Amino acid sequence: MTRYTCCDDRRRGAIAGRADLNGLDSLEVVDTAEDPRGPPLTTLVLRFVNTAPLPALSPANILLTGGGSIRGIGVTAVRLEEDEAGPALVVSTDRAGDFSVYHLRLRAAPGEAGPPLGMDPVLSGIDFTFRPGCESDFDAVAPAPCPPPARPTPPLDYLARDYASLRQLMLDRVAVLGAAMPGDDLADLGITLIEMLAAVGDHLSYRQDAVATEAALHTVRQRISARRHARLVDYVMHNGCNARAWVAFTFGAGAAAPVHLPAGSALLTRLPGRGSLLAPGPEVVAEAVAAGAVPFETMEAVELRPELDLLRFHAWGGRECCLPRGALGATLRGDLTKVLAPGRVLVIQERLNPATGDAQGADPAHRCAVRLTRVTAGVDPLGGAFDDPPTEAPLPVTEIEWAAEDALPFPVCVSALLDAPGGAVAVEDVSTACGNVVLADHGMTLPEPEALGRVPSATVLALAAPRPAETLTDAPEAACAHRAWTALPPRFNPVLREGPLTHAAPYGPAQRGSAAAATRYGPAEAWPAVLGVSSAAPDGTDADWVLRYPDLLGAQAEAAFTVEVDNDLRGHLRFGDGRHGLRPPEGAAFSARYRVGNGVAGNVGAGAIAHLVAALGAVALKPDNPMPATGGAEAESIESVRRRAPAAFRVQQRAVTPADYAEGGRRLPGIQRAAAALRWTGSWHTHVVAVDRLGGEEVDETFAGELTDALEPLRLLGHDVQVVAPNHVALEIGLAVEIGPAYFRAALRQALLAVLDTGPGGLFHPDRFTFGQAVYLSPILAAVQSVPGVVGVEATAFRRYAQPRTDAAAAGVLPLAANEIARLDNDPSFPDRGVLRLQLWGGQ
Numbered sequence: 001m002t003r004y005t006c007c008d009d010r011r012r013g014a015i016a017g018r019a020d021l022n023g024l025d026s027l028e029v030v031d032t033a034e035d036p037r038g039p040p041l042t043t044l045v046l047r048f049v050n051t052a053p054l055p056a057l058s059p060a061n062i063l064l065t066g067g068g069s070i071r072g073i074g075v076t077a078v079r080l081e082e083d084e085a086g087p088a089l090v091v092s093t094d095r096a097g098d099f100s101v102y103h104l105r106l107r108a109a110p111g112e113a114g115p116p117l118g119m120d121p122v123l124s125g126i127d128f129t130f131r132p133g134c135e136s137d138f139d140a141v142a143p144a145p146c147p148p149p150a151r152p153t154p155p156l157d158y159l160a161r162d163y164a165s166l167r168q169l170m171l172d173r174v175a176v177l178g179a180a181m182p183g184d185d186l187a188d189l190g191i192t193l194i195e196m197l198a199a200v201g202d203h204l205s206y207r208q209d210a211v212a213t214e215a216a217l218h219t220v221r222q223r224i225s226a227r228r229h230a231r232l233v234d235y236v237m238h239n240g241c242n243a244r245a246w247v248a249f250t251f252g253a254g255a256a257a258p259v260h261l262p263a264g265s266a267l268l269t270r271l272p273g274r275g276s277l278l279a280p281g282p283e284v285v286a287e288a289v290a291a292g293a294v295p296f297e298t299m300e301a302v303e304l305r306p307e308l309d310l311l312r313f314h315a316w317g318g319r320e321c322c323l324p325r326g327a328l329g330a331t332l333r334g335d336l337t338k339v340l341a342p343g344r345v346l347v348i349q350e351r352l353n354p355a356t357g358d359a360q361g362a363d364p365a366h367r368c369a370v371r372l373t374r375v376t377a378g379v380d381p382l383g384g385a386f387d388d389p390p391t392e393a394p395l396p397v398t399e400i401e402w403a404a405e406d407a408l409p410f411p412v413c414v415s416a417l418l419d420a421p422g423g424a425v426a427v428e429d430v431s432t433a434c435g436n437v438v439l440a441d442h443g444m445t446l447p448e449p450e451a452l453g454r455v456p457s458a459t460v461l462a463l464a465a466p467r468p469a470e471t472l473t474d475a476p477e478a479a480c481a482h483r484a485w486t487a488l489p490p491r492f493n494p495v496l497r498e499g500p501l502t503h504a505a506p507y508g509p510a511q512r513g514s515a516a517a518a519t520r521y522g523p524a525e526a527w528p529a530v531l532g533v534s535s536a537a538p539d540g541t542d543a544d545w546v547l548r549y550p551d552l553l554g555a556q557a558e559a560a561f562t563v564e565v566d567n568d569l570r571g572h573l574r575f576g577d578g579r580h581g582l583r584p585p586e587g588a589a590f591s592a593r594y595r596v597g598n599g600v601a602g603n604v605g606a607g608a609i610a611h612l613v614a615a616l617g618a619v620a621l622k623p624d625n626p627m628p629a630t631g632g633a634e635a636e637s638i639e640s641v642r643r644r645a646p647a648a649f650r651v652q653q654r655a656v657t658p659a660d661y662a663e664g665g666r667r668l669p670g671i672q673r674a675a676a677a678l679r680w681t682g683s684w685h686t687h688v689v690a691v692d693r694l695g696g697e698e699v700d701e702t703f704a705g706e707l708t709d710a711l712e713p714l715r716l717l718g719h720d721v722q723v724v725a726p727n728h729v730a731l732e733i734g735l736a737v738e739i740g741p742a743y744f745r746a747a748l749r750q751a752l753l754a755v756l757d758t759g760p761g762g763l764f765h766p767d768r769f770t771f772g773q774a775v776y777l778s779p780i781l782a783a784v785q786s787v788p789g790v791v792g793v794e795a796t797a798f799r800r801y802a803q804p805r806t807d808a809a810a811a812g813v814l815p816l817a818a819n820e821i822a823r824l825d826n827d828p829s830f831p832d833r834g835v836l837r838l839q840l841w842g843g844q
Contacts, residue, residue, distance in 0.1 A: 015049050015120055023123025025049045027104060029132050037081070041096035041130055044104070046089040049123065054080065054087060055106070055116040062091055063107055066127075068100035097130035104128060161205040167198040217642060224564045224572065226638045235648035236550050237641050239565045241503045241526035242442040243602030243632030244519050245296065245625040246369045247609055248347050249436040251306040252620025259304045259619055266613035267296040267440050267623055269604055276622040278613045282447030285613055293611070294604055295444035295597055296629075299507055304621070305339050308435030311346065312428075313414045314397050317386040319426055323412040328401055329374075332433070335396040337377045344372045345437045345515050346400075348408075349626050352430045354416040364606055366410055367626045369437065369515035370402035403514035434626075439518055440609070442602025442632060443502035443529060443595040452494035452533075452573070452590040458487035492584050493574055494592075500569030502529035502595035505631070523633045528563040528571060529595040535588040543588075548581070555581035569598065569635060602632040655714035661687045661721065664714045668707055670694050675726075675771040675819050686720040690727065690819055696758075696766030699725040728823040729816055730834040731775065734797030735784060739843030743789035749840060752790075755783050756826070756836055764824040764834070775814040775822045791842065801835060 015023050030043035037043055048054060055061075059075040067073065077092040091104075105125035108116050115124035154176070160169045171194060214225040227237040247267060268278070268288050278284055289295055314331040315321040323330055347369050353361030376399045383395020412431045417424045464484050505511075505521035512518065533545040548560040552574070560581040564572045571594065575584050584590070609625040655661045658676040665674025676689045691699050691707060704723040711721045739748050758764050763783050769775070777798055784793045798809035808814045816822060824834030 011120070011122055012049060015123065018050065019052065020118065021120055022048050022050045022052075022054070022118055023120040024106070024126045025123075027126050027128045029128065029130055031132060037090055038092055042093045044091040044093065044128075046091060046104075046126075047086065048089075051086050054089070055118055057089065057106065057116065060110050061107055061116060063105045064093065064102060065105070066100065066102040068098050070095070070098045073097055073102070099129065099131050101127050101129055161202070163198050163202040166201040167194055170194045170197065217645065220638060221567075223567050223635070223638060226641045227564060230641050230645040230648070231551060233645055233649040234651075234653065235641070235645040236524070237645075238523040238526065238633075238636045239501070239503050239528070239569070240599050240633045240635040241505055241521065241523040241631060242529075242598050243600075243604070243629040244299075244439060244441045245604070245609060245629035246345065246347055246437055246515070246519075246627060247296070247298070247440045247623050247625050248434040249304050249438075249612075250309045250434070250622050250624070251304070251436075252622070255306045255619060255621075257619070258306075259616060259621060261298060261302050261304055261438065261614070263298055263301045264445060265298045266444070267298070267609050268293040268611040268613065269296075269608045270610040274611060276611060277616060277620065278611050280613055280615050285444060288611070289444065294442065294601060294608070296440040296442055296602070296609060297445065297595075299439045299441055302436075302438040304436045307336070307339055311336070311433040311435055313431065313433070314380065314383070314395070315414050316380060317382060319415055320417050321414045323408055323414065323431075325409065325411050326407045327412070328404060328407055330400055331378075332398045332400060333395065334398065335377050336398040336435075337375055340372065340375045340398065340400065340435060342372050342374060343512070344375075344435060345439070346370050346372065346402075346433045346435050347437050347626050348412055348431060348433045350413065350431045352416075352427060354413040354427075354430050355418075357416070357418050357425075357427045366412065366431070367606075368406070368409060369627070370406040370408075371513070371515040371518075372400055372402050374401040375399070403516075405514035405516040439507075440625075441504060442629065443504070443597035445531065445595045446498060446593065449532075449534075449591040449593045450497055452496075452592055454589045455492045455584045455586050456490045457586055458489055460488040460490075461485045462488050489578075489583055489586065492590075493572055494590060495566075496530075496571040496573070496592065496594060498594075498596045499571070500596060500598040500635075501563070501565060501571040502598050503527065504529050504595075519630055521631060523636070528565075530563055530571065530573075531593040531595065533561055533573065533590060533592045535584065535590045537585045538587040545575070552576055552580040557582060565635065598632075599634045600632045602629055604629045653714065654716070655687075655711065656716055658687060660714070661689050661711065664711050665689045665691055665707065665723075667710045668703075670697065671707075672767060673770040677819065681720075684718060684720060686722055687715075688722050688724055690724050690771070692726050692770050692821055694767055696823075699723065726771065726821045727817075727819050728833070729820045730801035730832050731814070731822055731824040732797055732799055732801040732803075732835045732837075733780065733824065734795065734837040734839070735780075736794045736796050736839045736841075737784060737790055738792040739840055740789050740791050741843065743843045745840050745843045748787065748789050748843060749838060751787050752784060752838060753826070753836075755787055756780070756824075758825055764826075766823070769822045771821055772816055772818040773822065774816055777809065777812040777814075789843070796839065797837065801832065 012023065012025070015021050024046060026047045028045040028047070029041065030037055030045065031040050033040050035043070037045060057078050059078050062075045062078060064073045064075065074094045075091055076094050079090050081088050081090050103125055106115055106119055107124075108114050115121050154173065156173075157165070157169055160166050174190075174194075213219050214222055217226065217229040220226045220229065223237070230237050249261075266280075266285050268285070271288055271291060271293050274288075278288075285295060312333045313323075314333045316331065347367065349368075350362045350366035352359055353363075355361075378397045378399050380395045380397050383397070384391035384393040387395075414429075414431055416427045416430050418427055419425075462485070464486050503523070503526035505525045506527070507518065510517065511521075527549050528547065530547055533547075535543050535545065537543070543559050545559045545561050548555050548558075548562050550562065552560055552562050555576055558576075558581055561573050561575045564574060566572060573590075573592070576582050604625070606626060606628050607624060608629075609623055612621060612623045614621075652660065652663065655664050658678050661676035662674045665671065665676065670693055672692045672694050674689055674691050676687050679686050679688055689707070689711070691703075693699060693703070697703075707723045708721055711723075715721055737748075737752065739745060754762070756763050758766065763780065777795055781793055781795065784790055795809050797805075798814065799806050800814070814822075824836060826836040827833055
């Protein structure tokens with residue numbers, strides 16, 4: 001019989017109620033062991049359209065066909081039962097089928113295709129499956145096999161995307177359909193609906209365009225999108241950093257007691273008509289900032305003492321004295337060991353013009369900060385003899401030393417002699433020091449934690465992934481295991497209300513080693529100044545969340561969050577997803593403490609900081625920044641990310657070969673070149689990295705540790721890294737120089753030593769030579785020949801120091817190994833650092 005697929009049910013309705021004709025209405029598969037009608041998955045219950053007449057059937061009258069992996073299922077028994085739903089035909093099979101579709105047909109006899117007497121030919125068969133209990137993501141009702149009639153597509157303008165064009169498009173469509181046109185009244189219901197739909201379409205079009213715009217780096221407009229695109233190629237978009245300034249405090253007249261200034265004390269730039277000391281209170285700082293003041297906060301606690309206001313240098317009776325450029329120590333008048341200690345910062349500044357003695361003419365550029373490393377007491381037995389009037393009493397003094405990085409960048413004049421009508425006048429204390437110094441950085445901590453809201457409840461459900469099914473022969477019901485619906489937790493990304501969010505560089509032991517290190521940083525090192533994020537869950541448990549920056553990839557099961565900055569420089573907090581960081585609990589209330597103030601706005605000039613917000617009673621304390629604030633940088637622009645990020649993946653982030661370690665050895669500033677070699681140390685491999693620092697600086701233990709830390713992220717697993725000093729090769733060079741008769745030998749010798757010096761511009765400056773660079777004789781002879789007065793020059797020695805004579809002078813080149821660097825200091829105290837011998841004849 002031909003089977004048709006029809007979209008109506010008229011035949012079943014025509015059979016219903018007839019006494020001479022019947023048909024199958026439904027088929028039920030018993031799928032539970034508790035069902036008394038028979039074993040599960042092998043018992044079929046057939047129900048008919050009419051309760052009578054029911055044919056007398058046997059297993060031979062039932063034919064089962066179809067199936068995938070299990071075919072040829074036989075019928076073992078057929079019986080008629082009646083329950084509350086009416087009469088039913090219960091069919092027992094010899095086994096259960098698979099998940100495919102089977103067809104059950106009633107036939108008059110084996111071998112015949114026709115149905116039993118009284119059964120409708122069309123409704124004598126039915127499709128079913130033996131696994132009706134398996135859940136499905138689809139509706140149980142089969143889709144209609146008859147497709148709906150095709151309708152002509154209306155000519156629509158797909159360029160209509162804004163409110164006006166969408167409104168006009170709908171009005172035109174209504175006119176084409178012949179529907180009643182809405183009236184011209186704006187309050188008409190039809191006009192209202194059209195305008196409402198046009199507004200929704202306009203918003204949807206904007207959202208589509210916005211999402212498409214943020215999908216590619218070359219079209220993004222939002223900083224957060226640009227930052228995430230850049231992270232895909234390991235480029236971190238920086239958000240700028242705040243500035244830092246050294247602030248010196250001076251006490252008023254009559255002050256004697258010390259003052260403890262805690263970390264985080266508020267400082268403000270100058271406000272007209274305000275005193276140097278302002279009463280504490282969050283409203284005071286807020287009003288000052290609103291009036292245009294730039295806020296700063298101290299970065300560490302400090303004890304201020306009146307005796308440290310003015311520290312005088314002691315010149316041991318000398319006049320016209322100065323501390324030379326590069327000095328690392330000085331002597332102060334008085335015993336200051338009880339108030340000065342290593343770690344204290346002093347600001348050295350010129351107070352008088354050394355030429356005129358005028359305070360107004362002091363050079364503001366002659367100011368610097370130094371961090372003390374050693375403080376010792378001493379005595380000048382003749383100290384009183386140089387006082388005015390002189391005395392015979394000895395003078396206690398204090399010897400101070402500071403970090404090498406804080407070496408004086410300029411000569412510091414201590415005393416001077418001024419011309420006067422009555423004779424020369426001695427001027428003391430041209431430059432002095434201040435010990436009440438603390439480091440402050442730009443920004444303002446909000447007085448109270450900001451409430452960020454609660455984590456919303458889940459509103460979206462998803463079907464859990466199915467468990468792996470076992471084989472049908474072992475446990476066919478395992479494939480029909482229950483799949484639960486799970487709630488998808490919502491995203492919780494609160495936005496900090498105030499901005500710009502402060503980004504500050506770390507200030508740890510490494511930055512406290514010297515005054516220079518405390519102000520030497522860049523925006524790439526800065527972290528968001530979110531001081532704390534806490535949550536209170538509905539069950540009463542509280543939690544503190546830690547900051548992970550720039551992402552949460554290493555958070556794992558940690559209660560962590562990260563910060564992203566938008567175009568308004570406000571911080572967006574992003575929490576974990578359960579895999580990279582814990583997910584915030586549903587219903588938990590969050591709060592945050594953070595700082596605001598960032599960028600170049602904090603780079604205020606010298607003398608700009610003039611107000612301290614603190615409760616000090618009757619103590620008069622005046623803050624001042626002798627030097628300008630530095631380090632403030634604006635957030636990186638999206639255009640900069642577009643230029644830099646695509647090339648970020650080309651930066652090698654691993655080291656495998658010795659050449660890779662040599663390349664990684666140049667990551668720290670001040671390194672000219674590095675060389676590496678792989679050695680077997682008996683238990684593991686070690687990459688020995690030799691470093692050539694600019695200016696011939698020594699590779700000390702501190703620098704070696706910093707470079708080892710910089711190479712740690714690149715290191716190959718199972719390989720160690722050892723940083724060593726370069727292998728310097730001392731040169732021994734002898735030159736015989738003939739001088740013209742009009743020149744003096746002494747002057748010409750001095751000119752030749754200047755040309756062959758190790759100083760700037762000298763032929764043997766340390767930066768002119770690096771690893772494996774051969775030394776050629778011809779440039780040396782050419783440099784000597786270029787000195788005016790030299791008639792001729794000849795090399796008498798050209799070899800390694802204290803080595804036998806070789807043919808290098810004849811060859812004109814002295815080769816060096818890959819880990820060797822040539823050196824010629826010509827220092828008589830250290831001949832092992834190179835020797836230069838000049839033999840001059842002729843001249844005067």
